[in-house]
Amino acid sequence: MATTAPASVRHRPKVIRTAEDIGTVYQFVCLCGATGEEQAARRMALVDLNEHVLSLPRVPADQQCRTPRAHGRSPWEPCGLCADQTSLFDLEMS
Template sequence: MPLSTTFRHRPEVVYRTEETSAGAAWVYRAACTCGETGPRRARWATANADLTAHLAEVAPPAEEQCRDQHGHGTQPWDACPLCAGQDALF
Protein backbone atom coordinates (compact mmCIF):
# COMPACT_ATOMS: atom_id res chain seq x y z
CA MET A 1 0.00 0.00 0.00
CA PRO A 2 1.48 3.40 -0.91
CA LEU A 3 2.46 5.74 1.88
CA SER A 4 0.03 8.38 0.65
CA THR A 5 -2.99 6.28 1.62
CA THR A 6 -1.55 5.09 4.93
CA PHE A 7 -0.14 8.25 6.47
CA ARG A 8 -1.14 11.88 6.67
CA HIS A 9 2.01 13.68 5.67
CA ARG A 10 2.83 16.78 7.68
CA PRO A 11 6.24 17.88 6.40
CA GLU A 12 8.50 20.58 7.76
CA VAL A 13 12.11 21.71 7.61
CA VAL A 14 13.69 21.34 11.03
CA TYR A 15 16.94 22.95 12.07
CA ARG A 16 19.42 22.85 14.92
CA THR A 17 23.02 23.71 15.64
CA GLU A 18 25.73 21.10 15.37
CA GLU A 19 29.45 21.19 15.91
CA THR A 20 31.46 20.97 12.71
CA SER A 21 35.17 21.21 11.97
CA ALA A 22 34.68 24.97 11.48
CA GLY A 23 32.72 25.41 14.72
CA ALA A 24 29.01 25.53 15.44
CA ALA A 25 26.73 25.71 12.39
CA TRP A 26 23.03 25.52 11.57
CA VAL A 27 21.98 22.20 10.06
CA TYR A 28 18.68 21.88 8.18
CA ARG A 29 16.81 18.67 7.45
CA ALA A 30 13.46 17.81 5.85
CA ALA A 31 11.27 15.76 8.19
CA CYS A 32 7.80 14.25 7.76
CA THR A 33 5.38 12.51 10.11
CA CYS A 34 5.64 9.36 7.98
CA GLY A 35 9.17 8.87 9.33
CA GLU A 36 11.10 10.07 6.30
CA THR A 37 13.96 12.43 7.03
CA GLY A 38 16.27 13.98 4.52
CA PRO A 39 20.02 14.33 4.71
CA ARG A 40 21.65 17.12 6.70
CA ARG A 41 21.95 20.28 4.66
CA ALA A 42 23.83 23.53 5.18
CA ARG A 43 21.09 25.64 3.59
CA TRP A 44 17.35 25.84 4.25
CA ALA A 45 16.60 26.05 0.51
CA THR A 46 18.21 22.68 -0.24
CA ALA A 47 16.39 21.04 2.69
CA ASN A 48 13.14 22.54 1.37
CA ALA A 49 13.92 21.06 -2.06
CA ASP A 50 14.29 17.64 -0.38
CA LEU A 51 10.90 18.18 1.26
CA THR A 52 9.28 19.10 -2.07
CA ALA A 53 10.76 15.99 -3.70
CA HIS A 54 9.34 13.82 -0.90
CA LEU A 55 5.87 15.30 -1.34
CA ALA A 56 6.00 14.73 -5.10
CA GLU A 57 6.99 11.11 -4.44
CA VAL A 58 4.08 10.40 -2.11
CA ALA A 59 1.37 12.37 -3.94
CA PRO A 60 -1.68 10.22 -4.70
CA PRO A 61 -2.78 9.46 -8.26
CA ALA A 62 -5.13 11.95 -9.88
CA GLU A 63 -8.22 9.80 -9.21
CA GLU A 64 -7.53 9.83 -5.44
CA GLN A 65 -6.81 13.54 -5.10
CA CYS A 66 -9.33 15.60 -3.23
CA ARG A 67 -11.75 17.75 -5.23
CA ASP A 68 -12.56 20.00 -2.25
CA GLN A 69 -9.39 20.31 -0.16
CA HIS A 70 -10.67 23.18 1.96
CA GLY A 71 -13.99 21.49 2.74
CA HIS A 72 -12.52 18.05 3.42
CA GLY A 73 -9.47 19.31 5.33
CA THR A 74 -6.85 17.55 3.21
CA GLN A 75 -3.55 18.62 1.70
CA PRO A 76 -2.61 18.19 -1.98
CA TRP A 77 -0.21 15.37 -1.09
CA ASP A 78 -2.77 13.38 0.99
CA ALA A 79 -5.27 10.93 -0.44
CA CYS A 80 -8.85 11.97 0.31
CA PRO A 81 -10.98 9.19 1.78
CA LEU A 82 -14.16 11.03 0.71
CA CYS A 83 -13.20 11.62 -2.93
CA ALA A 84 -11.21 8.42 -3.59
CA GLY A 85 -12.99 5.97 -5.87
CA GLN A 86 -15.81 8.33 -6.82
CA ASP A 87 -16.65 8.93 -10.46
CA ALA A 88 -15.84 12.37 -11.80
CA LEU A 89 -18.70 14.69 -12.64
CA PHE A 90 -19.19 15.73 -16.26
Protein backbone atom coordinates (compact mmCIF):
# COMPACT_ATOMS: atom_id res chain seq x y z
CA MET A 1 0.00 0.00 0.00
CA ALA A 2 1.36 3.42 -0.91
CA THR A 3 2.11 5.59 2.05
CA THR A 4 2.70 8.85 0.24
CA ALA A 5 -0.50 10.85 -0.05
CA PRO A 6 -0.94 13.97 -2.14
CA ALA A 7 -0.99 17.18 -0.18
CA SER A 8 -4.55 17.77 -1.27
CA VAL A 9 -5.84 14.60 0.37
CA ARG A 10 -8.88 15.28 2.53
CA HIS A 11 -9.52 13.60 5.83
CA ARG A 12 -13.06 12.80 6.85
CA PRO A 13 -12.64 10.23 9.60
CA LYS A 14 -15.79 8.56 10.81
CA VAL A 15 -16.97 5.36 12.42
CA ILE A 16 -19.25 3.16 10.40
CA ARG A 17 -21.49 0.47 11.81
CA THR A 18 -22.02 -2.76 9.98
CA ALA A 19 -24.26 -5.68 10.75
CA GLU A 20 -22.29 -8.90 10.47
CA ASP A 21 -23.18 -12.48 11.19
CA ILE A 22 -21.27 -12.20 14.43
CA GLY A 23 -23.19 -9.07 15.36
CA THR A 24 -22.75 -5.38 14.87
CA VAL A 25 -19.20 -4.24 14.24
CA TYR A 26 -17.78 -0.75 14.21
CA GLN A 27 -14.94 0.38 12.01
CA PHE A 28 -13.03 3.59 11.61
CA VAL A 29 -12.74 4.77 8.02
CA CYS A 30 -11.32 7.94 6.54
CA LEU A 31 -11.67 9.58 3.16
CA CYS A 32 -7.88 9.38 2.77
CA GLY A 33 -8.14 5.60 2.64
CA ALA A 34 -7.15 4.84 6.20
CA THR A 35 -9.22 2.23 7.95
CA GLY A 36 -9.20 0.61 11.35
CA GLU A 37 -9.92 -2.88 12.49
CA GLU A 38 -13.47 -4.04 12.88
CA GLN A 39 -14.33 -3.49 16.51
CA ALA A 40 -17.05 -4.87 18.73
CA ALA A 41 -17.67 -1.49 20.33
CA ARG A 42 -18.03 1.97 18.90
CA ARG A 43 -15.64 3.44 21.42
CA MET A 44 -12.92 1.04 20.27
CA ALA A 45 -13.37 2.29 16.72
CA LEU A 46 -13.22 5.83 18.05
CA VAL A 47 -9.82 5.01 19.53
CA ASP A 48 -8.63 4.07 16.05
CA LEU A 49 -10.16 7.28 14.72
CA ASN A 50 -8.40 9.34 17.37
CA GLU A 51 -5.06 7.72 16.63
CA HIS A 52 -5.44 8.62 12.97
CA VAL A 53 -6.39 12.21 13.73
CA LEU A 54 -3.45 12.52 16.12
CA SER A 55 -1.12 11.15 13.47
CA LEU A 56 -2.00 13.99 11.13
CA PRO A 57 0.24 17.05 11.00
CA ARG A 58 -0.82 19.51 13.64
CA VAL A 59 -2.32 22.76 12.49
CA PRO A 60 -0.50 25.72 14.06
CA ALA A 61 -2.53 27.00 16.98
CA ASP A 62 -3.11 30.35 15.36
CA GLN A 63 -4.63 28.65 12.30
CA GLN A 64 -6.99 26.30 14.05
CA CYS A 65 -10.70 26.87 13.59
CA ARG A 66 -12.69 28.03 16.57
CA THR A 67 -16.06 27.09 15.10
CA PRO A 68 -15.41 24.10 12.83
CA ARG A 69 -19.07 23.43 12.24
CA ALA A 70 -19.83 27.00 11.25
CA HIS A 71 -16.81 27.23 8.99
CA GLY A 72 -16.97 23.71 7.61
CA ARG A 73 -13.47 22.98 8.88
CA SER A 74 -12.02 19.98 10.61
CA PRO A 75 -9.60 20.25 13.53
CA TRP A 76 -6.71 19.14 11.29
CA GLU A 77 -7.43 21.78 8.66
CA PRO A 78 -6.20 25.37 8.93
CA CYS A 79 -8.94 27.98 8.90
CA GLY A 80 -8.26 31.35 7.35
CA LEU A 81 -11.34 32.81 9.00
CA CYS A 82 -9.93 32.08 12.41
CA ALA A 83 -6.26 32.54 11.53
CA ASP A 84 -5.85 35.54 13.76
CA GLN A 85 -7.55 33.99 16.75
CA THR A 86 -6.41 31.25 19.06
CA SER A 87 -8.48 28.68 20.84
CA LEU A 88 -8.23 25.39 22.58
CA PHE A 89 -8.20 22.32 20.44
CA ASP A 90 -11.40 20.45 21.10
CA LEU A 91 -12.18 17.48 18.93
CA GLU A 92 -15.85 16.78 18.94
CA MET A 93 -17.19 13.39 18.01
CA SER A 94 -20.54 13.19 16.39
